[in-house]
Each structure stands twice: as structure tokens, then as C-alpha cells.
Amino acid sequence: MENLIKKHAKSFYWASFFLSKPVFDKCSSLYNFCRTLDDIVDDDKKLEIKKENFFKFKKNFINKVNDNPITKEMWSIIDREGISKQVVMDLFDGVEMDLEEKVNIKSKKELLIYSYRVAGTVGLMMSKILKVNNREALKGAIDLGIAMQLTNIARDVCEDKARNRQYVKHEFSSIKEIIYESQIFYDKSFRSIGSIPIKSRFSVIVARRVYRKIGDNILKQKNIENYNKAGKIYVPVYEKIIQTFLSFFDFIKLLFIKELSYENHANHTILEKEININEKI
Secondary structure (H helix, E strand, C coil): CCCHHHHHCHHHHHHHCCCCHHHHHHHHHHHHHHHHHHHHHHCCCCHHHHHHHHHHHHHHHHCCCCCCHHHHHHHHHHHHHCCCHHHHHHHHHHHHCCCCCCEECCCHHHHHHHHHHHHHHHHHHHHHHCCCCCHHHHHHHHHHHHHHHHHHHHHCHHHHHHCCEECCCCCHHHHHHHHHHHHHHHHHHCHHHHHCCHHHHHHHHHHHHHHHHHHHHHHCCCCHHHHHHHCCCCCCHHHHHHHHHHHHHHHHHHCCCCCCCCCCHHHHHHHCCCCCHHHHC
16 A cells, blocks of 8 residues: 555654554555645545545545555544544544635634644544553644644645635735644643653654744744745755754753643643533543
């Protein structure tokens, strides 16, 4: 089966070099599942066909129809790692939000709920694969997923506009605002990484640093004209090397963090108007 993480997720693939092969294989299977869902809704087919394909995939997943290796591997991970089926259903709900003729996120609450569903859930599932059990740390995993999704949204404004989706206004001030918002989630998530078993910890530190750098490179565009001309903004290899080197200092710093009391109350209060975070972890 094709390894989609290598083909589509360059930053994650870079960080995955620091995972053991068994853990990488599980993370890769999770990514393949998420990417398959994304590809269904991002396809150029008519909306009715995309909806049909989406609900067929969802039904087959729920009914454990294992003729699709991606679904079969996902169920294997769910069963072995103790992932809540409800968290996976939250992911489906998030992806389904994009199955509209026009998507228009109008408030911070809607944005955070969407980001939790399509990415916070993935952070939570990834943590289960990495054997994280600390409940406070699992909140951090959700927040790191949300941070990365906000980075994606800030990077893909032009691409999303072409698909008739607006998660943030096509204005540089709005794009900057969402990057600053993502930085809060990146900062809040840092201490929780110390609860990841040491053999997998460095990979997450690298992924967090490299992905956050995408936001920094967006800010360097300075105005909407430069942003529009820049195309897909990414982190070049030399910057990935720098961020990987700096990750060693993060790794050492986390060795001295003994207690974790997670605090992102303002944003979690907004989320909990619709999402019961404690129930998910």
C-alpha cells in the first residue's frame, strides 16, 4: 500500500525519522486513514458524488467492512491502542463540515470546533499510539493538533478560496491573527510532550518546531500581495535541519519538567460549549 505520509506530509515525514519502525507504521496507518478522508472531500467530483463516497466510506468503517486495507489497519490500531470510537466519529464530523457548496467559518468558536474535529482528534489518537496516559498531557495533544490545523488554514487560504471555503478572511491581518492564535496552542502544548515515552518524544518535538516554522515563514510575507504570490509556503530542508538541532534543547528542557498542570482554560472553555474534552480523553 502506498505510503501517503511520505508523499503528502513532508514535515511529518521528516520528524518520523526519529520514531521506531513499529510506531512509525502505526502513525503512517493513521495518516493514511485521515488522508483518505481528506481526499474524498477535496476531490474535484460533484458534491453529490463526494457525499456519496464519504458516507459509503463512513458506513463501511462503522460496520468494519475490511475489504479496504486502510480501514482494516485503522480498526486494528483502534483496538490495540484503546482509541475511543467517538473520537474517530468526531473526525468524521469535522471532515463532513467541508461537504458543502460553500464553507464559511464565522466565529472563533466555529473555528476551534472545526480544528478540534479534523486535527485535535488526530493529536489525541497519535498520543494513544505513543502510549501517553496522562490526562493533562492528552489535552496538550489535542492542542498541538489544533495548532497545526490553524497553521494549515493560514497557509492554504488561496487554495481553500478556490474550493469555496473560508476559514479565515483573505486578508493578511486575519491570516496573522490566526497564526498568533496557533502560537498560543503551540506554547500550551509544549510541557505535555514531556509525558510522551522518551523513545518517541524527540519526533514530536521536531514535528512541533518544524510545523510552527511554517507560520513564521507566512509572517515573513508581510502583506497579502506577497502571500498570494508565494504559493504553497513550506519549510526548506536547511530550516528543518536548524529546527531539528534546536529540538535537542527542547528535549533537555523537558527532562526537568516533573509536574504537569495543563492550562489553556480560555480556549478550552470556548471548545467545551460543544465538545466535552474530558470525555474525549
